[in-house]
Structure formats: structure tokens, C-alpha cells
Amino acid sequence: MSRALASPSLAVQRGILGAFILVACWEGAARGLHLPAYVLPAVSDILAGLWSKRATLTDAAGYTLLEALVGYGLGCLIGIGLAVAIALVPALRTAILPLATAINSVPVVGYSPLILLWFGIGVSSKIVMVAMAVSFTILLSMLAGLDRVDRRAIDLMRSFGASRFGVLWRLRLPTALPLLLAGMRVSTVRSVIVAIVTEMLGAHGGLGWVIYQAVLQIDFVQVWAAIFVASAASLAFFGLIGFLERKILFWT
């Protein structure tokens, strides 16, 4: 792990090698064993299907990413806002945390019928679902980050005459950043998953909707093509936040 981090080029090489072996085995199994498409289509067929449906898939990916990104942004704002409120007014902790935990003790998809009922099958229901899923993770990681602060550093700030807000701004928020950004990185994948799953339950478009339609039409090559696109979109989002994380946290 540490060696792979020390030389990123080696890590990239290994990753590419691993992916290549997986694809080769997959292709070999599908072709060699003559698996039917509804069990496992060959990778080459999926890529061909991906190319032929590229316009539909691009539209769908844009639709899903829009929902995921807006929901993600909203969820981050809500999670950070609640955590900061708790940091400034500690009494809020016992009011907010049990409620947030209760809401999140059910898999967030469990709420989707209600959310679809309340917000319709358009974009807004997906955004609400993603925001719900993301905000809880962000709230918890931000709180953990804010609590991680060194008591003695707070004392030092107080001895300089800093107010509670001053301590928060100059000390606790920067201290919380590593855990917040780790939470944000993990939440990227979650946001895309929740958007897709909610689309499968009712939508006008998006990758989840494409998958659902393809299943109805018994077009498993297209199901796999949509999954490939979704996976690529998730990875790109994850990579982007990971990249920002490394840029911002230069001191860790």
C-alpha cells in the first residue's frame, strides 16, 4: 500500500494490469463457454453496444450526473451546516444526532416510494434522495473532524482572546478538513448509486431508467453498457474529489 503510494506510476501500472486480466478472463469465459447474453455478454459486445447507443447513454449519464452532483452539493451543505451548528451550540448535538441516526438507520432507498410520491418522478426526487444519503455521511465525518481538535490548541486560541467563532474558523474547521474530505470522497460513489437506484424506481431519464428499460426489453448488452457508463462516471467523480483532497490537504 505505502509502496504503491510512494510511486504512483507503479500503482497505475498494476491497476491497468489488473483491469486487463479481468477483461481478458471475462471475454474468454463468455466466448469460450458460449454463455448466453442474459447470463454474461462478452466485453467486446458490451463495448460495441456502448458505441452504438452512445447518444442515448451520454444523455442518460448527463441526466444522472446532474442529479447526483446537485444532490451531492446540497447534501454536503446540509451535513456541514448541521455539524457546524452542533460545534457552535453543543446542546444541539442531542437534538440533531438521534433524529439523523433514526432517519438513516433505514437504507435510504427505503424512503424512495415516499420521496417519489412527494417530489414526483422528475429530477427533484432524485436530488432529495441523494442529498439525504450524502448529508448523513458528511454530518458524521465533519463532526468527527471537528471533535478531533486538540484541547490544548483550543486553550491556546482562547488565551489569545479568540471567541468561539474564532476558534471554529481558525482552528476547528481546518482540523476537520481531512475527515470531511474523506467523507466527501466516499460519498461521491454513494451519490451516483442512490441516483441510479431511485431512477430505476421511476424516472423520465437517466442511467437507472435506461437499465430498467433495457431489462424490460431483455437487452442485457445495454444493461451492461449502462453499468459501464455509470461505473466510469462514479470513478471520474471519485477521482476528481480525491484529486481536490490531495491538493487541499497539502500538509497531511
Add this chain to the structure above:
Amino acid sequence: MQAARLPNPGPTTEAPQARPEPLLYLGALNKTFGPVAALSGLQASVGPGEFVTVVGPSGCGKSTLFNIVAGLEEPDAGGILRFEGKSCHAADLLGRVSFMPQRDLLFPWRNVVDNAILALEVEGMPRDQARAKALKMLPEFGLAGFEKQYPNQLSGGMRQRVALMRTFLFERDLMLLDEPFGALDALTRAMMQRWLLDVWQKYRRTILFITHDVDEAIFLGDRVLVMTARPGSVKLEQVVDLPRPRRPEIVTSPEFVRLKRTLLDAIEEESMKSFQSSIAQEKPQ
């Protein structure tokens, strides 16, 4: 040379009355944490411009004393706390005393200059102005050319100098230094002590300095306070009238050695007490 030995308070305890108003006066100070008495009847004063060092056995309440003077903790009711001639609560001292804790506590996301100006920023000074001020002070703290470095790129001695600079830039009459050189190796430590004396003589701030090291206490201080075992109070108040500026070789002079003997005896006695009481506490189990 007077070697005042308690219980005869000697000439040193009369001094606060004879001198003009002390900058800081503590009288009959108690502090208990639940069943534990950390301080009991502590009395001490620090005159303007004075360098006072505090030594004592571990766990004697030195840190409690410091936290009170830094304004972080209130003493028990009934104690006397006077600062700049006025009676006050410990909380009133927040923002009026420049405090340097044991660990450097530099913020890893701030470079040397931005760490140094932390207190100035808290006071509301514009960043550019604060930075300009800090940049001028860097050479004196042996940090010239390091302004853009981050704490993880600095040696222990340099980190400690940045922390000291942060304390100096927070321009208050009283500076509280809590074992600032405790974590440094002996050589760096000796250099930092000499350097601190130079800086102190130039800026003439009042310093209250905690240490474990008797040599350090004598070498730096105008006066050394020896604390008793817990509950802490001042056992011995020893004037150090070695001439200034003090040269490193002073530590082998007969006067220095005599002072050290006196102080070590007092500390030894208290260390034994706290050692025995800690054994006595363990026995019942």
C-alpha cells in the same frame, strides 16, 4: 548572595511590598478538582520586567498555576488574583497574557509566518500588516528564509522558535512559558536558553517560566520559585543574583553550584513526599 530558606521567608518575601506594585500578584490561591487539591494557599508575585522561573516535582500543580494565570481556569473562591494592580478573575486574563504551552501546537496548514501571526490575526490586525511585522522579526528568531516553510519541514528547535515568536508577537506585558524547551536535546536547549535571554533583554517583557530543569531555572531566572508536592504552594523563593548577561560557563561557578544545591535539596524533599504519598495511595488496594 542571599540564600533564603523557608520556613524563614527572609528578605525575598518582603520584596513585593518594598517594590512598586507587582505586575502579577497571587495570594492564598486554592484550586481543587473534585477530591484532589492541586493548589493550596499559593502565594507569589511577579514584578514588571522580572524573569521568574518555577520548578517543582512532577504533578505539583505547576500547570494548574499556569492555566489560572493564562485565564483558562478559575481558582477556588477566596483566592487573591491581582494583575496590573487590579483585582480580577482568571477569565479576565484571557487575551492579556501571552501564553506558550509545552507543545509547540503549530498549525500544520499554516506556514511559519502565518503561524507566528496567529495571535495578531485573532486580535483583528490585517494579515498583510501582521505578516510585515513578523517578517521583520524572523532573523532574530533564527528563522530568516524559512517564512514559507510548513511546520512538518522544520526541526524541533525551529518549531519551538516559531511558537516563541508567536508568543512574542502577541505583545503582552506578561509572558507565560510552560517548559518550552522540555522536548529539545541538550545542545539545542542550551542554545535556545541563551537566545531567549538575549531576546528577553532586548524586549524587557516579564516572564514566568516553568521548567523541570534546575540548571535552566537558575541560568534564566531573576528568582526561582520551588513548589511543594501536591497540593502545590511555594516552598522556597530563591533570588538568583548572578550577574547578567550570563555566560554559559556560569553554570560551573561556585555561586551557581551553591544555588543549585539549595534548590535541589528543596526539590528532593518534595519529590520524596509526593513519591511516598503516591505509594501510600496505592497500598489500600
